[in-house]
Amino acid sequence: MPDFLHKPILTGDLVVLRPVTEEDVPALLPMFEDAEANRLTGNHAHFDEAALRKWYGSRGDQDDRLDLAVVERATGRVVGEAVLSLWDEPNESCSFRIGLVPDVVGRGLGTEATRLIVGYGFGSLGLYRISLEVYAFNPRAHRAYEKAGFRAEGVLRGALLWEGERVDATVMSVLAPEWPAG
Numbered sequence: 001m002p003d004f005l006h007k008p009i010l011t012g013d014l015v016v017l018r019p020v021t022e023e024d025v026p027a028l029l030p031m032f033e034d035a036e037a038n039r040l041t042g043n044h045a046h047f048d049e050a051a052l053r054k055w056y057g058s059r060g061d062q063d064d065r066l067d068l069a070v071v072e073r074a075t076g077r078v079v080g081e082a083v084l085s086l087w088d089e090p091n092e093s094c095s096f097r098i099g100l101v102p103d104v105v106g107r108g109l110g111t112e113a114t115r116l117i118v119g120y121g122f123g124s125l126g127l128y129r130i131s132l133e134v135y136a137f138n139p140r141a142h143r144a145y146e147k148a149g150f151r152a153e154g155v156l157r158g159a160l161l162w163e164g165e166r167v168d169a170t171v172m173s174v175l176a177p178e179w180p181a182g
């Protein structure tokens with residue numbers, strides 16, 4: 001039985017992943033306020049700071065998901081979050097998502113953070129399958145996931161309606177027997 005209540009610290013070369021808290025909200029705000037970040041994640045919702053504080057302040061109590069802050073080791077700065085959620089207990093699966101603040105993308109932090117939390121999902125939580133969705137207009141994310149070991153397995157056609165245009169989403173996954181991968 002996976003112990004999602006235990007919130008680990010996962011250390012890589014570039015980043016450390018540790019439990020996210022309410023105090024991380026100011027650092028994470030650019031992820032929610034940047035128009036391009038919202039487009040890439042297909043986020044239609046608007047979150048105010050109070051709602052975000054409530055959300056991040058309660059992540060440590062969740063026994064069915066894992067929300068970790070991504071901290072850049074070189075600066076000690078919180079630069080994003082990495083999440084295993086939508087735990088499907090009978091099938092030993094989870095969804096994965098990650099977001100970084102706009103000014104740190106493209107430096108390898110996302111790929112490493114993905115490898116760290118996915119490795120934890122397989123090695124410590126005992127998951128069999130971890131999957132995600134990435135929009136067709138986000139080749140950087142697609143590439144980062146591929147480097148971390150995810151494989152494309154299908155397309156959800158027209159899954160997102162963004163500013164009048166229908167956008168496909170690619171489903172990607174990685175399975176425990178394939179790990180370590182990428």
Ligand SMILES: CC(C)(COP(=O)(O)OP(=O)(O)OC[C@H]1O[C@@H](n2cnc3c(N)ncnc32)[C@H](O)[C@@H]1OP(=O)(O)O)[C@@H](O)C(=O)NCCC(=O)NCCS
Pocket residue numbers: 037040041080098099100101104105106107108109110111112133134135138139140141143144147
């Ligand atoms: C997605 C995300 C986590 C990836 O992390 P990252 O640190 O930016 O990615 P990395 O630097 O580790 O890797 C990016 C890869 O994409 C490649 N890349 C960048 N732009 C690209 C493009 N337009 N087309 C193809 N590949 C591209 C880079 O060259 C690199 O691959 P390489 O190492 O083979 O050269 C991060 O960019 C992010 O948070 N973006 C904003 C929100 C978002 O898109 N979230 C994901 C929603 S599914």
